[in-house]
Amino acid sequence: MSNHTIRAVTALAALSVALGLGACGTTTATNPVGAAASTAAGTAASTAPGSAAKATGQAASAQVADAWVKAVDTGMTGAFFVLKNTGSTPIHLLSASSPISPMMQMHETVMGTGGAMAMQEKPGGFTIPAGGSHEFKAGGDHVMFMGVSTAVKSGTTVTFTLAFEDGSTLPVTAEVRTFTGAKETYVPGATTGTNSMPGMTPTPGTSGTTASHG
Amino acid sequence: MARHPAPLPLDEQTVPGGAAEASSAAPSRRSFLGVGAALAGGAGAGLVGYGLGNSQTGVAPSAVAAASSEGAAPDAPWAGSVIPFIGAHQAGISTPPQAHATFVALNLTPGVGQDGLRRLLRQWTNDASRLQRGIPVLGDPQPDLASPPSRLTITVGLGRGALVEAGLADRAPGWLAPLPAFSVDRLEPRWADGDVLAQVCAEDPIILAHAVRALLLSATGIAAVHWMQRGFRRPVTSTSAMRNLMGQVDGTVQPVAAELEQSVWIGADGPDWLRGGTSLVLRRIRMDLDTWDALDPQAKEQVIGRRMTSGAPLTGTKETDVPDLAATRDGLPVIPEFAHIRHAAVTTAGQKILRRPYNFDDTPAAGSSAEAGLLFAAFQADPVRQFVPMQQRLAAGDLLNFWTTPIGSAVFAILPGPAEGEILGQALVG
Numbered sequence: 001m002s003n004h005t006i007r008a009v010t011a012l013a014a015l016s017v018a019l020g021l022g023a024c025g026t027t028t029a030t031n032p033v034g035a036a037a038s039t040a041a042g043t044a045a046s047t048a049p050g051s052a053a054k055a056t057g058q059a060a061s062a063q064v065a066d067a068w069v070k071a072v073d074t075g076m077t078g079a080f081f082v083l084k085n086t087g088s089t090p091i092h093l094l095s096a097s098s099p100i101s102p103m104m105q106m107h108e109t110v111m112g113t114g115g116a117m118a119m120q121e122k123p124g125g126f127t128i129p130a131g132g133s134h135e136f137k138a139g140g141d142h143v144m145f146m147g148v149s150t151a152v153k154s155g156t157t158v159t160f161t162l163a164f165e166d167g168s169t170l171p172v173t174a175e176v177r178t179f180t181g182a183k184e185t186y187v188p189g190a191t192t193g194t195n196s197m198p199g200m201t202p203t204p205g206t207s208g209t210t211a212s213h214g
Numbered sequence: 215m216a217r218h219p220a221p222l223p224l225d226e227q228t229v230p231g232g233a234a235e236a237s238s239a240a241p242s243r244r245s246f247l248g249v250g251a252a253l254a255g256g257a258g259a260g261l262v263g264y265g266l267g268n269s270q271t272g273v274a275p276s277a278v279a280a281a282s283s284e285g286a287a288p289d290a291p292w293a294g295s296v297i298p299f300i301g302a303h304q305a306g307i308s309t310p311p312q313a314h315a316t317f318v319a320l321n322l323t324p325g326v327g328q329d330g331l332r333r334l335l336r337q338w339t340n341d342a343s344r345l346q347r348g349i350p351v352l353g354d355p356q357p358d359l360a361s362p363p364s365r366l367t368i369t370v371g372l373g374r375g376a377l378v379e380a381g382l383a384d385r386a387p388g389w390l391a392p393l394p395a396f397s398v399d400r401l402e403p404r405w406a407d408g409d410v411l412a413q414v415c416a417e418d419p420i421i422l423a424h425a426v427r428a429l430l431l432s433a434t435g436i437a438a439v440h441w442m443q444r445g446f447r448r449p450v451t452s453t454s455a456m457r458n459l460m461g462q463v464d465g466t467v468q469p470v471a472a473e474l475e476q477s478v479w480i481g482a483d484g485p486d487w488l489r490g491g492t493s494l495v496l497r498r499i500r501m502d503l504d505t506w507d508a509l510d511p512q513a514k515e516q517v518i519g520r521r522m523t524s525g526a527p528l529t530g531t532k533e534t535d536v537p538d539l540a541a542t543r544d545g546l547p548v549i550p551e552f553a554h555i556r557h558a559a560v561t562t563a564g565q566k567i568l569r570r571p572y573n574f575d576d577t578p579a580a581g582s583s584a585e586a587g588l589l590f591a592a593f594q595a596d597p598v599r600q601f602v603p604m605q606q607r608l609a610a611g612d613l614l615n616f617w618t619t620p621i622g623s624a625v626f627a628i629l630p631g632p633a634e635g636e637i638l639g640q641a642l643v644g
């Protein structure tokens with residue numbers, strides 16, 4: 001899969017994404033509330049029960065909290081969560097897979113030319129240092145589901161599996177939520193990018209497709 | 215003794231340890247502190263009764279520190295106070311009332327069915343469990359508005375329409391229906407019924423507004439707002455009595471803690487999915503303040519059967535004195551035949567209701583000085599057994615009807631509290 005770029009085409013959309021980001025492309029987990037939530041018990045736990053015991057390698061030190069996926073009818077959507085490395089060596093998230101999507105990618109959101117926010121694949125994935133934690137959030141880094149063909153409804157759950165550099169994997173259960181923030185309007189073909197993202201179908205008769213990937 | 219104001223169970227989190235601890239608090243860890251004096255407006259005792267001593271020193275300081283950007287100490291004693299969400303009963307019922315409340319009723323979008331109801335309850339469970347700890351909801355567009363928790367409670371109920379839409383009408387108790395018509399009613403459809411209810415209460419109106427909006431965002435595509443009613447009362451820290459806008463001390467006589475099993479919580483004789491739950495009757499009652507104020511103070515006291523300033527019964531000297539309905543002076547009852555408390559009074563625990571009223575104050579109509587009244591929220595195990603006969607007696611003989619008019623009415627089945635890992639309504643749709 002070649003690098004692709006999807007660009008916000010209206011000033012309003014760009015503005016809303018920029019606001020969602022806070023600072024262009026900065027993804028440091030500076031939100032203390034997010035950090036607090038990642039340690040909270042109960043419904044906030046996202047790593048499937050029992051999986052921690054079975055996980056090996058890097059996955060054994062990976063802890064996911066507050067995982068959620070944006071509700072979508074079909075097409076693409078994103079997963080957001082806090083990934084914590086409880087181990088003493090770095091862990092490296094490479095890829096993800098899910099029964100609901102034929103292809104998943106690691107995405108980052110960057111400031112494109114002209115100041116519009118754009119998301120693009122981050123082929124190398126994400127490294128989380130020992131004891132560190134990384135926030136995958138709307139308007140920032142996220143894990144992308146492409147080609148979703150069955151409606152992903154709010155109030156249900158989606159499962160996906162995170163795969164690390166050493167081949168170890170971690171199953172995650174995410175809550176599906178309606179999310180209206182950090183929208184982008186896309187016009188496939190209007191940018192220099194390849195825009196070949198599967199599952200991204202422009203709505204006929206409109207100037208662009210609204211696809212909130214976060 | 216039966217009607218003497220006395221302690222209610224207190225849901226407040228009284229153990230230190232912050233957000234994570236609060237979420238795992240088992241019902242057994244709930245403290246049962248005396249709050250009767252505070253509910254009754256007893257001076258001084260309020261602070262002790264509501265456990266604010268604990269809040270100030272111990273309740274969830276780490277949650278607050280983590281959640282506030284500066285790590286600064288909360289500005290009010292209740293700010294960091296977390297009311298546990300997990301437990302046998304939902305919070306916001308026997309919880310000492312917060313200063314602000316929003317009651318919001320939604321109607322399910324036709325066709326969403328049982329799946330839609332389950333999806334809504336799953337999201338609201340997740341939302342409430344986080345918000346009550348001062349933690350933003352998943353995908354929160356306004357995460358900075360989620361803390362400090364400020365004694366937030368989210369209490370969820372279902373109207374008959376929810377069970378009908380879910381194809382579960384056969385599991386609805388008989389009382390889950392509009393109340394019978396009362397002669398005093400002037401009900402307006404815009405305040406009537408509703409499929410799903412959230413009662414959201416907090417000491418801080420900003421925290422409250424954010425929580426309500428979070429719940430409505432979660433309902434997107436599943437249910438839409440039917441009505442929203444906002445109310446207020448004195449903050450929990452106040453050592454002054456709760457007063458309604460007629461000026462009366464309100465909320466004195468309540469079931470005692472030991473009576474709640476019989477008066478409020480639904481037991482083995484109720485539907486299985488409601489055990490540990492209760493019912494809410496919400497009546498929106500207008501007050502005609504302009505004509506009320508034309509009465510002289512003594513007449514006002516006769517109408518209720520209690521003193522305006524102290525709230526004491528006409529047969530006593532303190533608010534907490536038990537009214538003597540049999541007392542006479544010069545052959546006439548001291549508490550008049552037409553007095554509100556005479557007709558409202560009941561004796562057995564099974565007849566008592568838990569009143570958790572809030573004042574409302576909206577835009578007055580032209581020529582009026584107020585569009586005010588009471589969001590009369592009453593919790594009881596069975597409205598037909600408890601609320602209806604009481605309201606019928608009041609409709610027939612209570613002089614207060616002259617200045618008060620019920621304009622809204624709704625009945626909801628309040629779900630039991632969820633256990634850890636369960637959703638609200640688990641036994642119905644889970």
Ligand code: HEM
Binds near residue numbers: 500559618
């Ligand atoms: C705007 C309407 C109302 C106002 C202003 C009002 C006001 C009051 C006041 C001032 C008291 C005395 C203090 C206290 O115990 O709280 C009282 C008592 C009470 N009220 Fe109301 N009330 C209203 C409506 C109702 C309704 C609709 C019901 C039930 C159907 C009700 C049931 C009771 C009960 C059970 C008591 C305690 C009686 C006793 O045992 O002494 N009230 N109310």
Ligand SMILES: [Cu+2]
Binds near residue numbers: 078107120142144
């Ligand atoms: Cu993306």
